Amino acid sequence: MAEQRILGEQFVAQFKERRSNIESLAESGKGTPGEYESQVTALRAELTASMDLLTGYNQRQLDTQLKALEQKVREAKASAKPQGKFSFKRMKPVAKPVVASSSSSTSAPATSSLVPSTSSGHTIFSLSNSCITFASLNSEPGADLLLSSLDHCLVNLIPASADLPPPTPVLGSIHARALRHTVLLLPVIPGSVFLEGCTECLVVVGCHQLRIHASENTTVLLQVNSVPIIEHCRGISVGEYPAVLRALVLQDSGTTFDSKHAEMQDFNWLQGGQSPNWNRISAESATSWDDRVRRLMQQAQGPIADTVLGL
Known part of the structure; x- marks a missing residue:
């Protein structure tokens, strides 16, 4: 669909920028091998989580570029002296990925902003002043979810106990982009969560990995198994997954909560403290x-007033 194609193009551009930034920082000799290795690892996780947005060609191109970067980091780390600086030479330019298009793939405009994806995922986009609930999803349990261009919305995807027998995961991974004054109430999922361009939002989620990019004045109530990462962000408040939802999750699946939300790392803050x-x-x-x-x-599901969210 057109929305997914646009998001794929945006990710390709963002990936190119992130890869270039890692190369430039490494060339400057700033930072430690561990810092650059963690950034490359995060970029790999981000690419893996965004594969459904990309064409087959772009999947192969970005994977090839990242493998080359990973190899450079490994070589530089292995050759670095204990007290020396960590750097590597700039990689040769790789052909710019392009998004394949075909006139035969053009389809009629969607009549709803709750659109099942042609893959295993689900897309919710271009909504305002709306409440979306778990009952509105038509995708299979464990499918990925894409949220885009939501304004003054409440997305409540916490299922009732009877809706999904444990230990079936409700969702796989979640990608949320361009959200304004929006609340996401999300369950604990086994995959990753990627937030980009979120402003004045509340995000409640449990996940394996969290990455936040270019967002501001947003609160995240979080259960996360790995260290969460922010980049190009400001005004991010972090707290633990709410007690009312922890009780539901523990009752349904026996999930334990050993969260690393308080260990958040900011890739734009390399100095100490x-x-x-x-x-x-x-x-x-x-x-x-x-x-x-x-x-x-x-x-309840349906239209909502701005004041309902309390943001």
Whole structure:
């Protein structure tokens, strides 16, 4: 679909920029081998999570470029002296990926913003002042979810106990882009979550890995198994997954909560100390967030007023 093609093109451009930034930083000799290795690892995870957005050609091209970068990092790390700087020579330019197009693939405009993907995923896009619930999803359990261009929306995908027997995962991975004044109430999933271009949002989710890019003034209530990463962000507040939802998850699947949300890393803050671009929510504030989440979970599907979200 057109929306997925556009998002794929955006990811290709972002990937190219991220790869170039890693190369430039490594050439400058700043940072440590571990820092650059972690950035490349994060880029690999991001590419893996975004494969459904890409054409087969772009999948192969980006994978080839990243493998070359991974090899350069390994070689530079192996040859680095204990007290020396970590750097490597710039890679030769790789042919620019292009998005294949075909006149035969043109289809009629979608009549709904809740569009099942032609792959195993589900897409929700271009909505405002709406509440979307788990019951509106038509995809198979464990499918990936793409959210894009939502404004003043509530997306509540916490299933009732009877909707999905444990231990079946509700969703696989989640990609959210261009969200404004929007609340995401999401379950604990086995995959990754990638947020980009989120402004004045509340995101509640449990996942294996979280990456936030180019977002601001957004609160994330999080259960995460690996260290979450932000880049080009400001005003990010981080707290633990709400108690009201933890109780549901523990009751349904026996999930344990050993979260690393408080260990968030900012790729734009390489010096020591706490990054000014994110802060941890206090224990006192956590209670008020629990109350807000509990109230939002009662909202029925359909149109909503701006004041419902409380953002």
